[in-house]
Amino acid sequence: MVCALSKTIQVRESVYRLLVRLKKQMKARSFNEVIQKLALKESGLPEEMFGIDREKIKPFTERDRMEDRW
16 A cells, blocks of 8 residues: 555554564565554454545546536
């Protein structure tokens, strides 16, 4: 996943080592992927809920809104 804005978070060394182990165990490509999977699991939200077009959908434009008014 490519994100336009990245954030930095500070974690203790023990948490970092745990994340490294989980990353290998999950065969994840990034820490972001590990944290996302853990957060989705903990929140009870299914990963499929976000669909294949996640982050690809653009907001409607004024032109889109006018299509149905004619």
